[in-house]
């Protein structure tokens with residue numbers, strides 16, 4: 001397989017509600033990403049699209065609707081859907097389009113417009129459960145996260161206050177992200193006092209719903225070396241799906257993330273991710289998820305992520321910063337676009353272009369991860385310079 | 386190039402713009418109706434629920450109980466061997482005290498959704514609701530028992546179990 005580089009990135013602000021249509025968001029961002037590496041749509045050989053459930057917009061086959069904004073016409077075009085795991089998978093998909101040797105430049109476009117769904121996009125999930133054994137119970141998406149957080153906390157003896165530190169850290173990191181929707185200086189007490197959504201999940205443990213788009217440009221080694229002196233290489237990709245029967249896996253640990261991570265690390269030649277990875281962007285739609293996913297990414301032992309957090313090791317200035325972008329909790333959670341926002345953060349950090357968010361010590365390798373489908377898919381990308 | 390990009394696309398709108406109709410929107414409310422066949426596996430499952438019994442299937446290769454009952458073992462990738470009756474008691478694997486409903490609306494009275502490991506299944510859990518208890522007294526590991534709807538009200542659905550109650 002050929003070497004593949006990320007050579008350009010762009011994103012919109014993440015917003016509770018954008019005036020722009022999804023198509024316009026896709027177009028503005030695709031143009032921004034191409035401009036960032038001085039390419040035009042004519043240089044693009046193929047396009048991959050990542051956008052999560054059609055039900056958010058109720059535009060069926062949304063990838064078709066978004067295709068002109070994505071620059072896809074008269075080009076090979078495909079959409080991959082892995083629910084919340086879509087964004088990082090879109091990067092995996094772009095990678096294999098180029099690595100295969102079939103295409104030299106691939107545009108990876110992700111877009112989400114969650115605000116169209118009234119009164120709340122959570123209602124759009126009503127048909128994604130088993131229609132016989134789950135939906136009739138009046139299932140809410142939040143139940144899943146609450147169950148998982150409770151199981152995770154109870155299995156390891158972790159407290160809600162400790163988990164709240166993730167929200168505090170990420171919202172603070174997001175203060176320096178120009179596209180952030182909910183940055184802020186908050187305290188553990190603020191999180192604890194915020195209203196209970198589905199205990200143990202409280203409002204400030206949850207990322208906001210967002211409208212937004214994020215785009216990456218992938219290129220073959222030959223093209224990358226021609227157009228930039230600072231390519232960021234895709235060193236590893238991985239993805240894995242676990243059982244959909246939620247009662248048949250123990251929620252305390254995301255095994256599917258571990259499998260996806262092992263696939264990516266093997267490809268990257270990483271033996272000890274704790275030492276060989278400088279920055280991580282685990283998916284953090286909920287505060288506990290950053291810890292849960294960090295463990296699945298083998299960045300610490302099971303149940304130990306909270307120690308790294310409390311000891312400051314995952315802070316921006318710590319030994320291995322987690323979510324220096326501000327994550328979904330701070331920047332916002334435009335599902336598929338958030339996955340790509342995380343990969344874009346690695347790209348900017350590894351090039352030393354992250355401005356006030358730049359982590360010290362010239363990071364050389366990072367991992368980004370997303371999670372989704374029926375809460376049992378892991379998608380992982382390792383980038384390095 | 387985060388540092389080099391000076392202007393980021395996107396025009397955020399607030400609640401005000403929407404409420405005051407300062408932006409144009411086109412609204413549509415779908416009115417669709419579907420009938421989903423239960424299939425052979427769930428069909429038997431629900432017929433048993435109507436009788437007040439919880440049933441699973443068993444794979445004799447990996448010795449797992451398959452619950453909800455289904456016709457094939459997805460790990461061994463072979464047909465399940467037999468139907469097995471399980472108890473209507475179990476253990477709380479995990480739970481929530483939920484103040485939000487399906488569309489994220491606030492609930493005055495919280496619901497207690499839980500994963501319940503069914504006795505006799507070897508620790509396999511199903512999704513259901515706990516009730517008739519102070520929500521803040523529920524614990525992981527608590528024993529619970531199914532409270533069935535009266536016979537005449539059962540319709541062959543997961544909701545034929547009204548809720549689960551601590552014992």
Ligand SMILES: [Zn+2]
Pocket residue numbers: 444445446447448449458459460461462
């Ligand atoms: Zn089996």
